[in-house]
Amino acid sequence: MEATVAIPAAATTAAAPPDSLVLPQDIMNRIQFSACFPAEQPVELELGAGDGSFILKYSALHPERNFLAVERLLGRLRKIDRKGRRLGLTNLRALRLEASYVLEWMIQPASLSALHVYFPDPWPKRRHWKRRLINHRFTELAARALKPGGRFFVRTDDASYFEQMVEVGNAQAAFTPVTEPAELMAVITDFEADFNKDGIATRHAAWERNTAAPSQHASPEASTAP
Numbered sequence: 197m198e199a200t201v202a203i204p205a206a207a208t209t210a211a212a213p214p215d216s217l218v219l220p221q222d223i224m225n226r227i228q229f230s231a232c233f234p235a236e237q238p239v240e241l242e243l244g245a246g247d248g249s250f251i252l253k254y255s256a257l258h259p260e261r262n263f264l265a266v267e268r269l270l271g272r273l274r275k276i277d278r279k280g281r282r283l284g285l286t287n288l289r290a291l292r293l294e295a296s297y298v299l300e301w302m303i304q305p306a307s308l309s310a311l312h313v314y315f316p317d318p319w320p321k322r323r324h325w326k327r328r329l330i331n332h333r334f335t336e337l338a339a340r341a342l343k344p345g346g347r348f349f350v351r352t353d354d355a356s357y358f359e360q361m362v363e364v365g366n367a368q369a370a371f372t373p374v375t376e377p378a379e380l381m382a383v384i385t386d387f388e389a390d391f392n393k394d395g396i397a398t399r400h401a402a403w404e405r406n407t408a409a410p411s412q413h414a415s416p417e418a419s420t421a422p
């Protein structure tokens with residue numbers, strides 16, 4: 197399947213983008229979104245954003261939302277920064293950090309309207325499954341970070357990882373499975389385009405954060421890291 201969504205040139209806000217989309221590296225405190233973006237808007241997080249093939253398109257399509265891209269590889273982060281500024285995006289910021297650390301220690305509880313995790317490293321060998329990003333603990337942290345009504349979206353090409361994603365997502369009491377919106381499904385990542393070109397199926401799943409109290413198993417809420 198080819199990418200079907202082009203980046204609309206006029207989708208950016210009037211304000212000029214900053215010199216760098218990369219956030220300052222204060223890793224001891226939770227991120228204050230109001231200090232990162234010019235407009236206070238719903239915030240969506242992508243973990244493992246790669247070179248930004250999803251988040252660049254999606255943030256351009258949704259100037260009424262703010263987006264934070266997390267990626268640990270500097271070269272990929274620099275691409276997001278360069279392309280995002282070239283596109284004039286003011287609603288996109290990027291952070292070079294480890295994904296689980298960000299979710300656990302840098303995101304305020306009940307602050308995200310969406311969490312996107314697309315094609316995380318599959319660790320196909322059974323003895324490596326414990327290294328996979330999405331597990332029971334991750335979904336507890338995701339449930340804590342999302343606002344009631346916020347959504348968690350995952351994609352993978354790996355059948356056994358997909359089974360694990362669905363198992364832990366469905367086991368999270370704070371989540372209800374939902375259908376991915378068509379407009380989101382149409383925004384495919386570079387990895388996804390490559391898989392589809394090679395005839396490899398890609399799998400999607402989504403959950404909505406219930407309005408009931410968050411999971412009791414997540415870390416206690418705190419306004420600063422340890």
Ligand SMILES: C[S@@+](CC[C@H](N)C(=O)[O-])C[C@H]1O[C@@H](n2cnc3c(N)ncnc32)[C@H](O)[C@@H]1O
Pocket residue numbers: 243244245246247249250266267268269272293294295296313314315316317385386387388
């Ligand atoms: C297979 S790529 C997928 C990139 C992108 N989501 C896409 O679909 O095109 C996985 C990305 O996640 C990043 N990554 C893997 N583990 C990570 C971690 N623990 N923290 C932050 N980034 C991570 C990798 O550097 C890589 O860029």
